[in-house]
Amino acid sequence: MTDGSADADLAAIVEKPQTQTVIEALRNEGRYDPSRRIEAHGDDHVAVPVSAPPTDTAVERVEHVELPPRSRDLADLLAAHGVDAATIEAAPSSWAVIGSIILVDFGDVSAPETLDADERTLVAETLLELHANADTVLARGGVSGRCRDPDVAVVAGIGDTETVHVEHGTKYAIDFESTMFSPGNKAERARMGEVVTPGERVFDMFAGIGYFTLPMARSGATVTAAEIDPDAYRLLVENLQLNGVSDAVRPVLGDCRDVATTADRVVMGYYDAHEYLDAALSALAPDGVVHLHEATPEPAFPARPRDRLTEAAGAAGRTVEILATRTVKSHSAGVVHGVVDARVH
Numbered sequence: 001m002t003d004g005s006a007d008a009d010l011a012a013i014v015e016k017p018q019t020q021t022v023i024e025a026l027r028n029e030g031r032y033d034p035s036r037r038i039e040a041h042g043d044d045h046v047a048v049p050v051s052a053p054p055t056d057t058a059v060e061r062v063e064h065v066e067l068p069p070r071s072r073d074l075a076d077l078l079a080a081h082g083v084d085a086a087t088i089e090a091a092p093s094s095w096a097v098i099g100s101i102i103l104v105d106f107g108d109v110s111a112p113e114t115l116d117a118d119e120r121t122l123v124a125e126t127l128l129e130l131h132a133n134a135d136t137v138l139a140r141g142g143v144s145g146r147c148r149d150p151d152v153a154v155v156a157g158i159g160d161t162e163t164v165h166v167e168h169g170t171k172y173a174i175d176f177e178s179t180m181f182s183p184g185n186k187a188e189r190a191r192m193g194e195v196v197t198p199g200e201r202v203f204d205m206f207a208g209i210g211y212f213t214l215p216m217a218r219s220g221a222t223v224t225a226a227e228i229d230p231d232a233y234r235l236l237v238e239n240l241q242l243n244g245v246s247d248a249v250r251p252v253l254g255d256c257r258d259v260a261t262t263a264d265r266v267v268m269g270y271y272d273a274h275e276y277l278d279a280a281l282s283a284l285a286p287d288g289v290v291h292l293h294e295a296t297p298e299p300a301f302p303a304r305p306r307d308r309l310t311e312a313a314g315a316a317g318r319t320v321e322i323l324a325t326r327t328v329k330s331h332s333a334g335v336v337h338g339v340v341d342a343r344v345h
Helices: 014-027 074-081 085-090 117-130 184-197 213-218 230-242 273-283 301-315
Strands: 010-015 039-041 044-049 061-064 095-099 101-104 136-144 149-157 162-167 171-176 199-206 222-227 249-253 263-270 286-295 320-332 334-345
Touching: 010 014, 014 044, 014 162, 044 162, 044 199, 074 085, 074 117, 101 117, 117 149, 162 184, 171 230, 184 213, 184 222, 184 320, 184 334, 199 213, 213 222, 213 230, 222 230, 230 249, 263 273, 273 286, 273 301, 286 301, 286 320, 301 320, 301 334
Parallel strands: 101 136, 199 222, 199 263, 222 249, 263 286
Antiparallel strands: 010 044, 010 061, 039 044, 095 101, 136 149, 162 171, 286 334, 320 334
16 A cells, blocks of 8 residues: 555545445545546556545555546536537436446436437436446436336446445445335435344334345344345345345345234335335334335325324324424425334334
8 A cells, every 4th residue: 555645646446346335434534535536447446536545444555546637517527528508408417326326317308308319328428437436327217016116227338237335334235127226215224223222123014125124234123124026125135145134134025914023113114105004003012113104295294194103003002102204305296205203102
């Protein structure tokens, strides 16, 4: 490793799959340099700009690498490539980098003001320039069906829909071709790792690939994780091993209503979770906590999910103490993804 103090052209050399993990660790250490771009370094490595050699973050080596200044945004880089103003105006203003994949919503492709296929490819290739640790750009559509199957299309790059994404130390193996992953739920995933206590029994009724199960298990909870979709279940089991929490989690492939368990906390991370409240309350121990998610018209939140929970508890001879209500993100025009936290006596 190179010795020395702050240097304007230092870069940490890391393997591509470790890029997101290293960047997060370097930020926490105060050694990441956001003023310069991350760039590929050979076929399998990436050069991550640092202000000084890291002392707490494991990297392969540190070298002197001339990395260009980071462009302020996509529009600046498109303009530098000579792209016309109309195309820049129609380009997406936001996107998400998940592991080695860039997710972009290009809008309604049939609308006259949206980009055509060639323009979308140009924008996607420019996004790959901005994010050297990424290798594929996917156009994100909607989700459909009981298992919320995603609709994605490769726009640029190598076309790999599988990646490993790291959030607050939790590793998520994802396949965007078969399973969904919402960047907007990041804070809620982290929060669930904070609210549990070691040894607490948790029933995650709609576990997916482990969105909430993984941070809770990493915090010491014992989790029963139900998932009905075989593709998501396969990734759930893989993620348990990836995070070293297989001993703390009982994964179940099947309908959560058929799972026999008793829990101190029940997580209902599904937009129509209210339809499963009978099963949730049956599993919930006295004075346990339930987290009820719902896609609710904005004027009806939090009253609608709160009332649904109270009514279901009343039918079971139980009472509800509302602990908190929270908007996770916007779901669609006029609709919010919200959560009601409640203790059920």
